[in-house]
Amino acid sequence: MHIPSYDELTPPIPDISARETFAGVAGLWPASPAERARAAEAGGGPVAPAYACLRSTRSVQTAVAIARDFSPRIERHGAASVVLDVSGLGRLVGDGHAIAAELERAAGAAGGIRIAVAPSQTAARLLAIARFGPSVVTTNVAAAVADLPIAALRQLLEESCQHPSAPLSTRQHPSAPFIEVFARWGLKRLGEMAALPPADLSERMGQEGLALQRLARGADSAPLVPDPGVPRFLQSMELEWPIDALEPLSFVLARLLDPLSLALERADRGAAAIRLDLRLVDRTTHARLLQLPAAMRDARVLRTLLLLDLESHPPPAGIDIVTIEVDPAPARIVQYSLLERALPSHESLATLTARLGALVGERRRGSPVLADSECPDGFELEAFNPNRSAGARRSRGPFDSAAFRPRSGQVVLRRFRPPIAVRVIVERGRPVHVAIDRRGMPGGRVEQAAGPWRTSGAWWTHGDGRWDRDEWDVALCDESLCRLFRDRITERWFMDGILD
């Protein structure tokens, strides 16, 4: 009696990997980019694109931003090219032509960006260097780059030597001199380089020659090394019990801001803006965004600013979840001088202006800027920044109301806001007596008067900004010097201020 062995009872197991099984049966597991590049180099059938290259002639930052929108795996080459891994976009966008069309649409507004999509990085970079329009390669990469000039390969080698942050680098690639040798041999196209016998090429140029020939065939010499993405500085905490007061919230903010500050310090970054999201018990979100005057990362300063802002804009309900996200910016390098007067730091100024804003109002503190107008009391308030020079401010335009006032010497006006209505007796066109109903205000007989000076403006608005008035500088019998004006629209007299 024959008793079958275990091997006879069990079917044979094919010696294939799961990747090949899934790829062969369902087509769900795509081959790796390197595998597809090898297949394309071998001249097989159509291969899905694996890499795209964006080459910008203006700003590589724009190309980098577009590349990051399409793929998290990008690598910069030199100061002009960005290669991105598009191997996962096939099911989402489509074939190589569709990916190139999407990239072209994204780059349309920026302009000046060349696009190439190919199964290998080298082919994509060579095509982006040598051709203007979008180039798509889905089959044999060696054939696709065969008619490109050798100068494109020289450019590719030079860019490989350049650091992205040093676009003016003149360092030469070690293989660059061999390109000149190929040129002296009379070779002009990459296809002619690729057709050279490898054994003879190795005998004359060694491994460098073979490496150049592989590049001329569109093969990659190294895998894509992704640039590290922009880290996200975010901290969140879900509370066991809702918080409905600022004092306990300050402790939560401190716990969130301390690690954020540490992370910013390690990354040599500062916070340009802080976004605070408070998830409330009524399932709404109370969001606040603080734009900081300068990049800073002091946790105490940031917490104070958030608390002061929440004092002015308190959440309407208890807080369940606290989330803080920081927009990073390059950190400031501050060099103090022993010979110059120390100015308030950005951190102390930010805290001070926030405290003053909570005390007197957001619009009642800052640095005054004269308006580009002859309008009386025309000014705006800007954020106070003593480190900024006067020339850095925006121009006041052709009108200079301070300079265009020749009628008085160096006297200073203490302006009433709004002007105070007065009763004025006028004789022969000149004010001779001023009466005012408020106690403690100047009034009485006019001893001296200079005027009138007529100003008008904004008559085209027909609104509140319109003014038309005759101004007088008068000395009253109580030794006060005042500025009066007659509003020619309402025919009423007002006291504009005291000259002091």
Next chain:
Amino acid sequence: MTMGHTARADIESLLRARKLDVTLTSAVPWTRTLHDPAPAGIGAIDAALGGGLPRGQLSEIVGPRSSGRTLVCHRVLASAAERGEAVALIDASDRFDPASAAAAGVDLTKLLWVRDTGDAARALKALNLVLQAGGFGIVVLDVADIPSPALRRFPHTTWMRIARVIEGSQTVALLVGGGRTGRSPAGVTIALDAAPGASRGRWSGPSDRARLLAGIDITPRVIGSQLPIPNAQLPRTLDFGV
């Protein structure tokens, strides 16, 4: 005043601003010789003050209406801003006119203007915040249009506390008011008086129609316990006309 003293004063001021003054190892008591005064920008007043307003002290400019107190204040602010210092004005009654200040030479980019609506207590809080922040050369509290009874409601220790905040720093705190309110023991008072019946305005022009307010005449008197002349009546009337 040597450069070394200036540098040392700046470093110690920075340490105090950052609450690190306990790290100061020198047990030498603070003396005025370590500080350079803040010139007021008016030669006669600076000469009477021995160089300028004392830093780290609370001083005041007082005078009646139209006596030129605001003009002197603007000169002080302009002089400080010209030296590159940051200046602040706590305007208790919102009387500041930026156009006049710019005409007087104040660099508005260096000026922090805090506008209040007549609440003296709130203005004092704002003054305290600015002084505690540190780093300002001149900080002015303008209470000239605050009624005297409202100012007298503050206890005298209020001004002592303000003087204590800036003690040893490079900041000059300056009160602008109608009458004497408060100053620190080493501070000064610039009193702008006028002869009774004398007109302060200086007028020009031969006729009514051609008349101009050409300037303002002020008569300052400098009062202080540590001045070369403790109660100095300046010898002449200062003319601020064109």
